[in-house]
Amino acid sequence: MLIYLEKNLQENERAKHIISFYKNPIVLPIDNYKNIFDKNISWNTEKSVIIASLNNALTQVPENYGFPWEGFFFKNSLNCVYDCRYCYLKWALKNNNMQVFFVNYEDMQNQIKKTLEQFKKSQYPIWFYSSDYSDNLATDLISEFSDFFIPFFETLPNARMEIRTKSTNISHLLKHKNITHTEIAFSLSPQEIIKNYEQKTPLLDMRIEAINTLIKNNWKVGLRFLPLLEVKNYREIYTDFLKYISKKIDFSKINSIFLGGLMYTYEDYNKILQKEKTLDVLYKLEKNEDGFYRENREVRTWFYDIFSEYIGDKKLSICLDKKKN
Numbered sequence: 001m002l003i004y005l006e007k008n009l010q011e012n013e014r015a016k017h018i019i020s021f022y023k024n025p026i027v028l029p030i031d032n033y034k035n036i037f038d039k040n041i042s043w044n045t046e047k048s049v050i051i052a053s054l055n056n057a058l059t060q061v062p063e064n065y066g067f068p069w070e071g072f073f074f075k076n077s078l079n080c081v082y083d084c085r086y087c088y089l090k091w092a093l094k095n096n097n098m099q100v101f102f103v104n105y106e107d108m109q110n111q112i113k114k115t116l117e118q119f120k121k122s123q124y125p126i127w128f129y130s131s132d133y134s135d136n137l138a139t140d141l142i143s144e145f146s147d148f149f150i151p152f153f154e155t156l157p158n159a160r161m162e163i164r165t166k167s168t169n170i171s172h173l174l175k176h177k178n179i180t181h182t183e184i185a186f187s188l189s190p191q192e193i194i195k196n197y198e199q200k201t202p203l204l205d206m207r208i209e210a211i212n213t214l215i216k217n218n219w220k221v222g223l224r225f226l227p228l229l230e231v232k233n234y235r236e237i238y239t240d241f242l243k244y245i246s247k248k249i250d251f252s253k254i255n256s257i258f259l260g261g262l263m264y265t266y267e268d269y270n271k272i273l274q275k276e277k278t279l280d281v282l283y284k285l286e287k288n289e290d291g292f293y294r295e296n297r298e299v300r301t302w303f304y305d306i307f308s309e310y311i312g313d314k315k316l317s318i319c320l321d322k323k324k325n
């Protein structure tokens with residue numbers, strides 16, 4: 001494996017751990033990850049890894065993104081081991097072949113603490129959403145992200161972290177006991193959609209098993225139905241899916257549930273169309289006045305209503321949309 005390593009991290013223990021994970025690593029020193037990552041290397045070139053540091057890991061989330069309180073995207077890694085066809089990383093990042101690990105975790109801790117200072121009068125928790133630029137749990141044994149950040153968040157009274165994932169790599173989490181400030185949020189889709197649109201990701205049943213194991217071990221678990229896709233026969237597929245998961249998952253033990261349709265900004269939509277010309281669900285989207293391409297209102301309303309029917313409204317939040325215009 002070709003590994004690009006920023007020169008100032010050559011003695012960094014976390015960097016050494018990542019390198020040790022790969023067979024026959026060839027390590028090339030670099031000044032700054034952007035010099036390699038931003039070169040816009042084409043889609044099919046050889047996979048490689050970059051180990052780097054990042055100055056600013058936090059960005060404020062837009063309104064209605066998730067929990068109804070202040071929140072920040074927490075960036076610690078770029079690119080994903082999975083290959084969902086609709087994934088925004090495919091055009092949002094300049095390079096899709098390089099897995100980037102930012103290893104200056106202590107700096108990230110300081111940024112989180114500093115950010116919390118600004119909200120110290122808030123009576124509500126501040127949320128930090130990790131895994132929006134990668135799937136942290138899928139690469140956790142390499143990055144040791146959870147082992148470092150889960151205990152850290154327990155020390156911050158007013159902070160909460162979401163680790164959003166499709167991975168079932170949870171056994172190493174079980175050594176952490178009484179965790180109340182981190183929620184493991186599983187993205188779920190009907191198996192047919194996983195097969196056709198979420199390549200390389202674990203099966204639905206494996207995700208359900210991971211969910212139930214974590215619940216049994218008193219973890220806070222969330223469910224994310226994002227994005228809901230208007231595939232052929234979507235009403236039948238999602239109704240069967242809801243019937244199935246209702247039998248397998250006790251929703252009363254779930255901490256939070258978010259859902260939302262497929263959506264892209266006008267600019268992003270045109271970029272993904274260039275890369276995924278045969279992705280059928282893209283052609284179902286309509287230009288909305290709110291600056292997004294989305295599934296049409298009737299489809300979204302059908303999705304929101306059917307999820308309310310099966311799951312109830314109590315824990316359900318609609319992400320970046322409203323139930324009615």
Ligand code: SF4
Pocket residue numbers: 080081082083084086087088089132133134135166
């Ligand atoms: S799991 Fe998430 S981040 Fe990874 S490819 Fe799929 S949508 Fe993208």
